[in-house]
Amino acid sequence: MPTLRFTKDHEWIRQDGDTAVIGITDYAQQQLGDIVYVELPAPGTRVEAGKEAAVVESAKAASEVYAPVSGEVVAVNDVVTGDPGKVNADPMGEGWFLTVKLDDPTALDALMDEAAYAAFVAEQH
Amino acid sequence: MDPAGPAEQAVELRQTPLHALHVACGARMVPFAGYAMPVQYPAGIIAEHLHTRAKAGLFDVSHMGQVTLRGATAAMLETLVPGDLAALADGRMRYTLLLNDDGGIIDDLMAVRVGGEFQLVVNAATKEADVAHLRGRLPASVGLELHDDRALLALQGPEAAAVLARLAPGVATMPFLSCAQIGDLFITRSGYTGEDGFEISVAADAAAGLAERLLAQPEVMPIGLGARDTLRLEAGLCLYGHDIDETTTPIAAGLAWTIGKRRRQEGGFPGAARILEELADPPPRRRVGIRPDGRAPAREGSAIVDPDGNPIGEVTSGGFGPSLGAPIAMGYVARAHADPGSALSVVVRDVARPARVAPMPFVPTRYYRG
Numbered sequence: 001m002p003t004l005r006f007t008k009d010h011e012w013i014r015q016d017g018d019t020a021v022i023g024i025t026d027y028a029q030q031q032l033g034d035i036v037y038v039e040l041p042a043p044g045t046r047v048e049a050g051k052e053a054a055v056v057e058s059a060k061a062a063s064e065v066y067a068p069v070s071g072e073v074v075a076v077n078d079v080v081t082g083d084p085g086k087v088n089a090d091p092m093g094e095g096w097f098l099t100v101k102l103d104d105p106t107a108l109d110a111l112m113d114e115a116a117y118a119a120f121v122a123e124q125h
Numbered sequence: 126m127d128p129a130g131p132a133e134q135a136v137e138l139r140q141t142p143l144h145a146l147h148v149a150c151g152a153r154m155v156p157f158a159g160y161a162m163p164v165q166y167p168a169g170i171i172a173e174h175l176h177t178r179a180k181a182g183l184f185d186v187s188h189m190g191q192v193t194l195r196g197a198t199a200a201m202l203e204t205l206v207p208g209d210l211a212a213l214a215d216g217r218m219r220y221t222l223l224l225n226d227d228g229g230i231i232d233d234l235m236a237v238r239v240g241g242e243f244q245l246v247v248n249a250a251t252k253e254a255d256v257a258h259l260r261g262r263l264p265a266s267v268g269l270e271l272h273d274d275r276a277l278l279a280l281q282g283p284e285a286a287a288v289l290a291r292l293a294p295g296v297a298t299m300p301f302l303s304c305a306q307i308g309d310l311f312i313t314r315s316g317y318t319g320e321d322g323f324e325i326s327v328a329a330d331a332a333a334g335l336a337e338r339l340l341a342q343p344e345v346m347p348i349g350l351g352a353r354d355t356l357r358l359e360a361g362l363c364l365y366g367h368d369i370d371e372t373t374t375p376i377a378a379g380l381a382w383t384i385g386k387r388r389r390q391e392g393g394f395p396g397a398a399r400i401l402e403e404l405a406d407p408p409p410r411r412r413v414g415i416r417p418d419g420r421a422p423a424r425e426g427s428a429i430v431d432p433d434g435n436p437i438g439e440v441t442s443g444g445f446g447p448s449l450g451a452p453i454a455m456g457y458v459a460r461a462h463a464d465p466g467s468a469l470s471v472v473v474r475d476v477a478r479p480a481r482v483a484p485m486p487f488v489p490t491r492y493y494r495g
Contacts, residue, residue, distance in 0.1 A: 028126060034170050036422065036445035055474065060170065060351055062424065
């Protein structure tokens, strides 16, 4: 059963074995509004926890997407670079950003689970 | 990521007479020029933009300054702006520029001649300074009033005339850049989207009722500042404080068309010596349109470099053009690179990304021509 965790920066990460898929949350896409551009790292590059891993641009502005964990990029989602609106339409599904091979398979333990993230988002208002 | 963007300073924001209506429509309110303004409604910037180009969009531009000058002649005003106001017939308006003594642009504005007076519509962020400038430069006999008691609505788009004619008969045949008083409404056929449309000046206490009646029309949707910006950018129109300011002259800004033949011959406006010299011998940089080859938007402040990587300018406005489905920008570049088709690059996140100089407007304008 994959583990789903969230960051305070509104990324989600879903672990399955020693890899994990990363994207931005529904709350994030709502706050951004219409997404018009996504820039993803090249497969094979490294991402570091808390550092920029991707860029997402809305009609208004550019925002950084931070890596929730450290690891090596093993796949990126060409669907969202070709059709950035997919991030708005299905942020937790078709709108995923990248897959990493985890440096530390227990790294997700430090992140929020779904209930904790829901409470965190509720506090934002 | 930080999707909400940097926290704004807690300042006391002014509200327009439509504030409650914006909130009721589900607007996301943001600080802009000291006002709480709707940046977008639930439909979102792209839908709002495309709706305005397809049907009609209603904008609250009440933050802008509506100024009445009493007893000001065209000759008096022409000492402050390079536009030919003497040639402006009663009931007509034109786009012109308040200039400083170096020929830099203090503000861009619409000047309307009506009933022997001039009315100006100036930018929100500059309106107090504009009024101070006008008071300081015009004869003391000129009466000057900034109408904080009035709201300003813009109705823009190909269906705007049909919609507004239901509420204000006669507007459908108003010429482009003319004005009319219809009942309690002072209406001009103008706007800043590249579309046909109107700006409607209305008493503050009647504004919400008017906006509600317009929004009740099936063609009309409320439009926020986000789409207002993408619409004006596609139309190639300058945003004051970004594309033009006190350091840019009308010639560098590509606004020489606002200076009529008589004004070029006679001068007599601030900075005339420099501006007339620049008309003969163009300044080193000029404002151009830019189309990035790729999909990455180039935002304000992005460096522009030549194909060899040498700096040649800077982006002053940029983003995504919803009608084009592609990024667009404007900025200042060295003259040698200013012709449409010139290859250059915009530097976004430290990467030089190929782009081309493009003619403006990016999207054809559709002003009413009768």
